Amino acid sequence: MSNNNWQEEAMRRLRQMQQARGGYGGGGGPQMPRAAGGALFGGLLLAGGALFLSNSLFNVDGGHRAIKYQRLSGVSKEIYNEGTHINIPWFETPVVYDVRAKPRNVASLTGTKDLQMVNITCRVLSRPQIDALPQIYRTLGTDYDERVLPSIVNEVLKSVVAQFNASQLITQRENVARLVRENLSRRAARFNILLDDVSLTHLAFSPEFTAAVEAKQVAQQEAQRAAFIVDKARQEKQAMVVKAQGEARSAELIGEAIKKNKAYVELKKIENARLIASQLQEAGSKNRLMLDSEGLGLNVFENGGEKNSVSPTAQVPCFTFPPCTKPLLFPYQKQTPALEHTKSGLFITTAKMLIKVRTLTGKEIELDIESDYKVSQIKEKVEEKEGIPPVQQRLIHGGKQMTDDKTAAEYNLVAGDTLHLVLALRGGRWLA
Template sequence: MAAKVFESIGKFGLALAVAGGVVNSALYNVDDGHRAVIFDQFRGVQDVVVGEGTHFLIPWVQKPIIFDCCLQPRNVPVITSSKDLQNVNITLWILFQPVASQLPRIYTSIGEDYDERVLPSITTEILKSVVARFDAGELITQRELISRQVSDDLTERAATFGLILDVSLTHLTFGKEFTEAVEAKQVSQQEEERARFVVEKAEQQKKAAIISAEGDSKAAELIANSLAMGGDGLIELWKLKAAEDISYQLSRSGNITYLPVGQSVLLQLPQ
């Protein structure tokens, strides 16, 4: 009797374990920021996209494929050539996410590793196309325009694969030969500017000397004319200036305590 009881209990426990396993395999979770696509063994990938939460499926017949739909970062380096055939190293910083409603198509046409398959190829394609329109100098001076053009073209191209992108150009350098040539040209330009400044400075000093000499000559001519015409006013002006200078020097001397009022400080200057 006891054996039959234990046998019944064992069968019941086994049934519970099997039922628990079935129930557990029929449940799956979709975390925050994720979406699920259901693969059915008989009907293939379903068009329905499952949102966040706990859901049921048919055990051993259906399988959930979970996709991360949050923005994810990725650096994509590309080596290409400019319009004047200069090697250009460019790195793009890309934030990407799949369009949730297009996940069934993404899974069937590309796969779960869609970012590895799509982003490097379309990034290389777009960068080569855009950079080839500009020469090396334009790539330096029009970087903002080029970055915007790459972003627009790449965003449009990615949309055909069901992807949303936010693109920025973070790195742009040239080959060693071109970089050295640019540096040499900059040094040459700086030396030319320095030589031009030295020449202009010398010319300005020459002009200043000529103007000063012409002024001295004109002043001597005016003085000579004034003396020839008997102009005593100019002599009196010189005497006053001389007296002012003498008074200033005497006032700074430690041996002079005062200047006599009413006496001439011109020291008998000739009339």
């Protein structure tokens, strides 16, 4: 019934009430009680009409649909849309349904194909089929989703998950969700329920299975690492073979070169000596080494020592061509070796150094000497500093008396060493 029809019906009933009130006019007798009774009756009639009208209307909100239950004929097939509609009080009862999609989460513990237990949660967006609302009301009532969805979702999840292994649930998750959606939509359609979306929101395996998977991954990584190590060893072996072949070929070429000309050996010795000298110079602040020509890897100066009356221990090679004509100086542990050039191209090494001489009073005298200075020359230096004649001096180094005819190099004096001075008194005694 439209809005115009029920408004016309209300006006018609009001006119009937007014006509009924007019029937009390005229005639004899007292008029006041009649008027009062008519007014009371009219008021009651108006109140009853207003109550009747209020109960005769019902509203359907947006996103809802309504059906009527009639006491005489049961559930009506007519479906009412949004708006205000007429209802006959007591004879008709409106039933309103929410037809918007509603979410529901259903959790299920089910087993996989390989008998692994998995906790899976399915989220479903469901709504009733509008043209089947009377049937839904007859069979399921207003709480249709609570009655149907938990059971069918659990059943469908168990049937689908049982088709896959535990690992396939992760690798083929999209395929699993598609099968669940298709089967669940087909099952829900039997109950006139539409599913807008079905998704798997949570998937968790048992702690034992998770630990087993992690152990498997660790084992695979270890296997790959072992394979890499084996491959690395194989490559290193091949590299060693290639290197050995190259060294063998190099040895052959060197042997051929030596047969043709022995100058190659001398060149290698000189290069080796350069390398040793550079290393000693870099580590000069940490090490104190005095190497002869043999220690540098050169034995080509033995004859040179005989020709020039210079011992091999005092010879170093000259690495400049043509031979240098001036002394070469390089720092070494507060000593300065001076290299004097000889006719044969050799250099006599003389190391300049600063030593100390401690007197009887505890005074320390600093002397600049060279490694080829004799002890007598050192005593002359002491005489210049203190005025003590050399004949009255006795120098002690390392607990032993130093003789005048030996050099500082023969006593292995180095920069920073301290000599002790003992004086000879009259009568031949020594004062320490």
